[in-house]
Amino acid sequence: MSLDPDAFDAGxxxxxxxxxxxRLYVRHAGRIQTLARRFLGPADASDGxxxxxxxxxxxxxxxxxxxxxxxxxxxxxxxxxxxQAERTTRWTAGRTPLDPELAEAPAxxxxxxxxxxxxxxxxxxxxxxxxxxxxxxxxxxxxIAAALGITVSASKMRLHRGRSALRAFLxxxxx
Amino acid sequence: MTExxxxxxxxxxxxxxxDADERDALERHLAECASxxxxxxxxxxxxxxxxxxxxxxxxxxxxPRVAARIGALPAARPAAARWAGPRxxxxxxxxxxxxxxxxxxxxxxxxxxxxxxxxxxxxxPAGIALPVSAAPSPSHARAVAELEAVLAEGRGRLSPETIQxxxxxxxxxxxxxxxxxxxxxxxxxxxxxxxxxxxxxQEKVETLREAAMIVLTQT
Numbered sequence: 137m138s139l140d141p142d143a144f145d146a147g148x149x150x151x152x153x154x155x156x157x158x159r160l161y162v163r164h165a166g167r168i169q170t171l172a173r174r175f176l177g178p179a180d181a182s183d184g185x186x187x188x189x190x191x192x193x194x195x196x197x198x199x200x201x202x203x204x205x206x207x208x209x210x211x212x213x214x215x216x217x218x219x220q221a222e223r224t225t226r227w228t229a230g231r232t233p234l235d236p237e238l239a240e241a242p243a244x245x246x247x248x249x250x251x252x253x254x255x256x257x258x259x260x261x262x263x264x265x266x267x268x269x270x271x272x273x274x275x276x277x278x279x280i281a282a283a284l285g286i287t288v289s290a291s292k293m294r295l296h297r298g299r300s301a302l303r304a305f306l307x308x309x310x311x
Numbered sequence: 312m313t314e315x316x317x318x319x320x321x322x323x324x325x326x327x328x329x330d331a332d333e334r335d336a337l338e339r340h341l342a343e344c345a346s347x348x349x350x351x352x353x354x355x356x357x358x359x360x361x362x363x364x365x366x367x368x369x370x371x372x373x374x375p376r377v378a379a380r381i382g383a384l385p386a387a388r389p390a391a392a393r394w395a396g397p398r399x400x401x402x403x404x405x406x407x408x409x410x411x412x413x414x415x416x417x418x419x420x421x422x423x424x425x426x427x428x429x430x431x432x433x434x435x436p437a438g439i440a441l442p443v444s445a446a447p448s449p450s451h452a453r454a455v456a457e458l459e460a461v462l463a464e465g466r467g468r469l470s471p472e473t474i475q476x477x478x479x480x481x482x483x484x485x486x487x488x489x490x491x492x493x494x495x496x497x498x499x500x501x502x503x504x505x506x507x508x509x510x511x512x513q514e515k516v517e518t519l520r521e522a523a524m525i526v527l528t529q530t
């Protein structure tokens with residue numbers, strides 16, 4: 137038996153141990169909350185993350201331990217959030233040039249992050265998911281193709297279009 | 312190849328996805344095309360921003376909402392109420408020990424107050440199964456086996472004092488369980504003893520679980 141705390145708690149939680157599930161939540165909520173923000177935008181991120189954990193609770197019996205619990209949860213979260221993202225109204229704010237000072241801001245600067253959130257939310261159907269999964273969640277094109285039910289070529293094409301749209305939204309030129 | 316066609320390949324170039332011939336050809340184009348060089352730099356900046364996006368802190372108010380929702384699913388988790396409750400490290404505080412010790416002292420009196428037994432007292436003869444409600448459930452047996460495996464593997468990380476307390480706690484709980492089983496064998500219809508046996512089994516699981524958590528936190 138593995139001494140991995142996640143696997144241990146997942147086993148207990150699958151038998152109904154809510155305290156074990158709370159420990160899993162504490163260890164993984166930040167990552168899932170972040171993924172939800174990237175897919176849904178900051179306003180809907182908490183609700184999205186909450187939905188992921190509720191869904192995980194009902195499906196814990198399906199966790200067999202073949203992959204790490206965090207990997208299993210992340211896959212589940214992508215599926216849940218993809219469906220939610222389809223129902224989320226995209227922000228339609230017009231593009232405005234990126235403040236030159238902001239363009240020089242260090243990565244992770246709060247204002248830059250807020251701008252990035254808006255840029256992501258402005259992406260067209262199918263583009264945001266590919267950009268988030270590839271550039272922010274380190275999925276390969278093969279993983280994305282499997283998750284979205286598209287071809288690897290389509291994934292590459294959407295990634296380029298998504299990046300180009302972000303570049304335009306964030307102040308670069310549109311081709 | 313047109314300029315637009317070259318530009319369509321810039322993301323793949325950034326990601327190292329072009330083969331050697333394509334890469335060389337694109338780099339020759341970049342050397343001559345200022346527009347594509349600017350676009351490449353801006354795409355690179357976008358990717359850098361995306362990859363540096365920091366992880367959020369969880370919403371502090373979110374867990375109570377999740378807890379309320381999973382608590383509203385009793386059909387999906389009938390055992391939740393029995394398992395829930397962070398009685399952490401009670402093992403070391405001696406709580407389980409005290410509870411089980413009371414059970415050992417009290418059970419003979421309970422058994423003696425029961426109606427005259429229809430079968431002789433003592434453990435059930437070999438080959439005779441306990442009544443269904445007196446036998447541990449498969450999920451209970453599985454939980455005990457898994458927790459015991461964790462403890463066996465991590466025993467070396469526990470202090471001698473902790474091991475001594477754990478073994479003393481388990482010995483008392485198991486003695487109480489054995490006495491309860493004897494009482495049930497003598498009076499299979501006694502609901503109090505059946506409930507008491509269930510509580511004792513739960514005590515054993517809780518004791519093992521808390522000890523296992525100590526092992527895991529010392530990993």
